[in-house]
Structures are given as C-alpha cells and as structure tokens.
Amino acid sequence: MQQKQEFYETARAIVSFTDSYTQNKQGKQNEQPDSESISSLTDIASSLQTLSHQIWENNNALKQVIHIPKLLQSLSALVTFRLGTHIDLDVDNQRLKVRSWSRWCLYWIQFKGDAQDQSELVNNGYGRRLSITFCTAGGKGEEQDTEIWNGLMYISRFLRALHEGKTQQPSFQPLPLLARNTEEQMEEEGANEELETQMKNKGMNGIIKREANYTKAVILNRFIHKR
Template identity: 60%
Template sequence: MRNSSRLCLWNVYFYGDEQVQSELVNIEYGRVMFITLSTAGGIGEEQDLEIFNGLYYIECFLRELYEGRNEWQPSFQPLPLLARITEEQIEEEGANEEIDAQMNNYNGYNYYIKKWANYVKAASLNHFIRRS
C-alpha cells in the first residue's frame, strides 16, 4: 500500500506543472517521502528497493524545485522558495541523520542507495552554495 501511495504521488509530481509543485509542498510531499524511508531508528521500511526509490524521488523533487524543469512538459521555472520550504520540512524529520545512515547501508542495493543518498545530500546542500 505504501509503495502504491508513493508511486501515485510521484506521478502527480512528475506530470505536474508549477501549481502542482506548490500544492505538493503544501501537503509536505518531501516530509512524506522521508517518513516512508525512515530506518535509522530501527523503525519503518527497511527494504532496499523502497529506500532507493524514496531517495530517488526526493532528489528529483528537490533538484527540479531548484533548477526548474525544461526537458519535458509541463516545464516550469526554478522555485527556490518551495525548495527551501521542502528542506525545512524534511529536516524536521531528521533528514541529515537519515541520509547519513543510508550512506552506510550495506545491504543488497548498497551502491545505489549510497549513490542516491549522496545525490539527496548534494541537492539539499546546494541551496547554501546558490545563496552565496
């Protein structure tokens, strides 16, 4: 059920325009994605594919909020305010600790989980670079 819900939200994000991205931030999409992959405290999903998918979805969402979308329709301009709001939401869920924990994941999808954990960390840290 959780995987289907996450995939449904992903499709809303993927095919959504600027207004949809704003609505996703309002319903705390970033926070929801982090909750679904929370495993650092020993609770939540511990299935590697689910963790990988969650990290992938979060990275894509943050990156497109910061950079905008031009590759396909609907395209939209960068939405840095929405990106910052999303980062605040996911930070409240312990995002840094969770990402660090996933960077030390030694299960079957080890390489891919570490790779996307690094991408998520880079996407969330890049806003500090852009603000400088």
C-alpha cells in the same frame, strides 16, 4: 465517460479507506492499531495501482487528483500507512503495497505536474512523508532496500526540479521557496542525519549509498549532471 466514472469510483474508495484509517488511528492512539482485512488491503492497493496508471496515462486524471483536495490528502496519508507496525507476513506485504502505490501516485504528479502541482505536493507535506520512508532509526522507516531507494530517488528528483526548474512540458522556472519548504520538512523529520546513515548503506550493491550521496548533493545544491 466510462473512464471518468472509473476515476471517481477509485477516488471515492481511496478517500473512504483513508478516512476510516485516520479516524481509527486518532481513536486508538494508545492502543494496538486494528488490523484491516487482507481483502480490504488488497482492494485498496488495487485502487491505488489503478489511480497510478490513470495519472501516468492521462493528464486530466492528474488535474482531477489536484482538484480533489481530500484525495491528494489521502494519498499523502497513505504514504506512511501502518509504517513500523507488523501483524503477519501477508498483512505486512499488503500494507507495503498500499504505501508503495500511494508513493507512485504522488511521484507521477511530481514528474508530470506543473508548478502549481508541485506547490500542492509541498503543502501536503511531500518532503516530510518521503523523508520518513528512509528514516530507519528507531524502526520508523521502511525496512526494504527497494523502498528506501525509491524514497531517496523521489525526493532527490523533486528537489532538483524545484531548484533548477523543469524544461520538459509542462515546464516551470526554479521554485526556491518550495525547495526551502521541502528541506525544512525533511529537517523536521531528522532526514539530514538519516541521510548520513544511508550514505553508509551498502544495500542493493551500493545503489542506496550512491542515491543518498546524490540526495545530499542536491540538498546542498551541488548538482551532478553526469552520474
């Protein structure tokens, strides 16, 4: 009972924060975005970290996220939270934590979820959101090599599972329509061109370059079983 209560308190905090952020964003489209306080950013990053651990440790938490559409929408929105805007180092670092933990939440849903869960991710623009993380042209994507690598890793594993299906439980058959929809979302963000750029990125001792090549191969449906 206590675990369930903690989940809903965490969910409410995330949804409330995201509602405030999106309303502010819509009302300030032509102005400098407001800066959240360090304490509020720290609190929401902590809530997202807690939720990530809950999803990883408890399949019931995963399903609860899926069954609260506004929570899943909030996680999707926070993947690109304040991306490309800078205030100062402390604020920027906390914003990065918000984005990073949001991605981890969605990744665990991707990793542990069934076919319906994959569908919900696609419907919430998962391919589009992840593409933005490694689309660095014009300064709109992540600047840290680790986050670029994570974005590439998440999307390549997601697409491979959609193309091939998943044998581990909960298993599912190939989902080609979801794969195609995801690739269309990526294309809309210019991800194919950005992949070409990342294939020349020598960051992390060539790890980003290798991951970008692998992602490109997955999109072309040429799977490499031994990496």
